[in-house]
Amino acid sequence: MDNVASLMHGFSVALTTHHVLLMMAGVLLGILVGVLPGLGAPNGVSLLLPLTFSMDPVSAIILLTSLYWGALFGGSTTSILFNIPGEPSSVATTFDGHPMAKQGRATEALSFAFLSAGFGAMAGVILITLLSGWVANFALKFSSPEYFAVYFMTFASFIGLGGASPLKAIVSMGIGFALASIGMDSVSGNVRLTFEFDALLGGVSFLIAVIGLFGIGELLLTMEEGLKFDGVQAKVRIGDVLRTAAKLPRYWLALLRSSIIGIWMGITPGGPTAASFMSYAMAKRSSRHPAKFGKGEPEGVISPETADHAAGSAAMLPMLALGIPGSATAAVMMGGLMIWGLNPGPTLFTERPDFVWGLIASMYLGNVVAVIVVLATVPLFASILRIPFAIIGPIIVAICFIGAFTVAAKPFDIWLALAFGIVGYVFKKLDYPIAPLVLAMVIGDKAEDAFRQSMIFSQGSLSIFWSNPLVSTLMAIGLILLLLPLVGPVARRLRGRTAARTV
Amino acid sequence: MITRFWAESATAVATMVFGLVIVKGALEFGIGWDSSGPQPGAFPFYTGLLVALASLGTLAITIGKRFAGSGGLQEISLDGEQFRRVAAFFLPLLGFVLLSVTLGMYVATILYLVFAMRFQGGYGWLPSLATAIGAAAFFYLALEKFFQIGLLKGPLEPLLGL
Incomplete structure (x- = not known):
């Protein structure tokens, strides 16, 4: 009941004209970055973050989270109409969404996508409302060794469950930690790893890394593939939306299952992309007509969309309550919280309840606003994609570099963004996961501090863990996750051998 | 062109060198123990070492697969056509970065957009110039006027009185 009272207070914070306008602005910008190739949720938030440094933290986080919801919706729009996922997490939506659009059921596909996405997001937010206070209270018991263990668990799950080569995940993560330690060392006050370059004294900002890795890198990859926009026209009429909404309860099982998958993948740092693929695969496997999938089956749109958004909103729970982001975008936002002078983690609930509950309340409102705005603006944003890439590509490049410069007004950052862009392109091409790098850059200092303080407590003995x-x-959970990639192939081989023997 | 094998190996060597550079840098600050706990170099030392070792592992696996003939390492990772497309996008982008740090970001934006539209997109001078100057003006109004954030400027802006 305590949470409900806090939530009501949160609504009084979030429901001001100023904040609702910010939500709409955020959602519109979000759809724009979601629709445009090369600009996604993580770097949309990164580009906007420097502009919020002077804002009040509550307004700033409402703007950024609304941008995130908008980006998730925008990504689905292009998946369905153009067969081009605007976001990695909406790849699974193309499988059935685009076939539906080609059969002339574009409105139905879009409505299903947006409404089920809204449902998934709501499920995630309700979970946050119910659990965040409890998780934060639990986490108040944590001291440095526990924090280090939680960070360890987070990265172990990336390595063990990420799906990419574990060695590549370790490389990506280690590079992030190394970059985070450049510059001032917060414990000893030494300046580390600058290699006599003055430009490195202030460290390497994670925002520059995100802009380069996700923005420039993605654009280079898009160019290499030589993309062509070949869209389906869509007009969204209120009547069609309502008719589709009336059909939605029929898919209650898919909605429920996908919400649970999404929430789970959002809290553990699997992220929205993994959630949407897993949900699609589960829907196909458990369906009575698996052959219909890939040819325009509504359940093939509903399942990934619900899970995608449930994961996106649920990723806020560990960020708020533990100070551990559940996705790359959440990592950027958490970095923003620290820049605004807030300390993400359990103490935030007692120190800034207005911020925490204002944010949670804004997630309810923001998603409702997002569903309405996105349905109203589909034709507008679809027409933006008809602008040739020869114009839109270079403009996105200019925005990325200008955004990199605005982070700290350092010309060196422009070069750094270019370097990260090349790294992002190569890493994506060779299946190196990029999210661990960003996460490690954001929580690198905290993880190092937790480790060093633990070592001081124990006089250098690892037994404190x-x-x-x-x-x-x-x-132990961390170690099990870490060993999964080793156990998996062995188990499969053993099973294969017994199977071979029985044949 | 470039096969997956060479791309994988070169990247693994590059990340290994990065890891070793971090290890070397960390050694300067001490990786042991002093009165205030672990020395500042300890944490970067081990992360650098981890990067170098994992890169070595990737390299070993890549070479192992190459000799076993598995893993599709003979596939072309970047063919001529793709290389041309990436280069056609990347070189003007590099030019934009160079112009940004010398002539300022507004001038660079205009020149870059005009180049991309007029010479690569095949648009006429009028739409190219209008789009480029329009975009630069939008950035100027949004950043300098609305958000009060100054962009990198070169020698040309003072001449215009901006």
């Missing part, structure tokens, strides 16, 4: 049941459990 096994000193009580809580920290031991966390470390």
Whole structure:
């Protein structure tokens, strides 16, 4: 009940004209970055973040989270109409969304996508409302060793569950940690790893990394593939939307299952992309007509969309309550919180309840606003994609570099963004996961501090990570996740051998 | 052109060198223990080492697969056509960066957009110039006037009185 009272207070913070206008602006900008290739949610948030440094943190986080919702919706629009996922997390939506659009059921596909996405997001937000206070209270018991164990668990799950080569995940993560340690060392006050370059004294900002890795890198990859926009026209009429909405309850099982998958993948740092693929695969496997999937089956749109948005909103829970972001975008936002002078983690709930509950309330409102705005603006944003890439591509490039410069007004950052762009292109081409790099850059300092403080407590003995049941459990889960990639192939081989013997 | 094998190997060597550079840099600050706990170099030292070792692992696996003939390493990673497309996009982008740090970002934006539209997109001078100057004017109004954030300027802006 305590949470409900806090939430009501949160609504009083979020429901001002100023904040609702910010939500609409954020959603519109979000749809724009979601629709445009090369600009996605993580770098949309990165580009906007420097502009919010002077804003009040509550307004700033409402603007940024609304941009995030908008970007998730924008990504689905292009998936359905153009067969081009605007976001990696909406790739699975193309499988059935675009076939539906080609059969002349574009409105139905879009309405299903947006409404089920709204449902998924709501499920995620309700979970946050119910659990965040409890998780934060639990986390108040944490001290440095427990925090380090939680960070360890986060990165272990990337390595173990990420799907990419574990070695490549380690490389990506290690590069992030190394980059985070450049510049001032917060414990000793030394300036580290600058290699006599003055430009490195202030460290390497994670925002520059995101803009380069996700923005420039993505654009280079888009160019290489030589993309062509070949869209389906769509006009969204209120009547069609309502008719589709009336059909939605029929898919309650898909909605429920996908919400659960999404929430799980959002809290554990699997992220929205993995959630949408997993949800699509589950829907296809459990369907009575799996052959219909890929040819325009509504369930093939509903399942990935619900999971995508459920994961996107659920990723806010570990960020707020533990200070651990569940996705690359959440990592950027968490970096923003620290820049605004807030300390993400359990103490935030007691120190700034207006911020936390204002944000949670804004997630309810923001998603409702997003569904309405996105339905109203589909034709507008679809027409933006008809602008030839020869114009839109260079403009996006200019925006990315200008955004990189606005972070700290350092010309060196422009070069750095270019370097990250090349790294992003190569890493994406060779299947190196990029999210661990960004996460490591954002929480690198915190993880290092937690490790060093633990070492000081224990006088240098690693046994402190096994000193009580809580920290031991966390470390054990981390180790199990870490060993999964080793166990998986062995188990498969053993099973294969027994199967071969029985034949 | 470039096969997957060479792309994988070159990247693994590059990340390994990065890891070793970090290791070397960290050694300057001490990686042991002093009165205030672990020395500042310890954490970067181990992350650098981890990067170098994991890169070595990737390299070993790549070479191993190459000899086993598995993993599709003979596939072309970047063919001539793709290389041309990426280069046609990347070189003007590099030019934009060079112009940005010398002539300022507004001038660079205009020149870059005009080049991309007029000479690569095949548009006429009028639409190219209008789009380029319009975009630069929009950035100027939004950033300098609305958000009060100054962009990198070169020698030309003072002549216009901006």
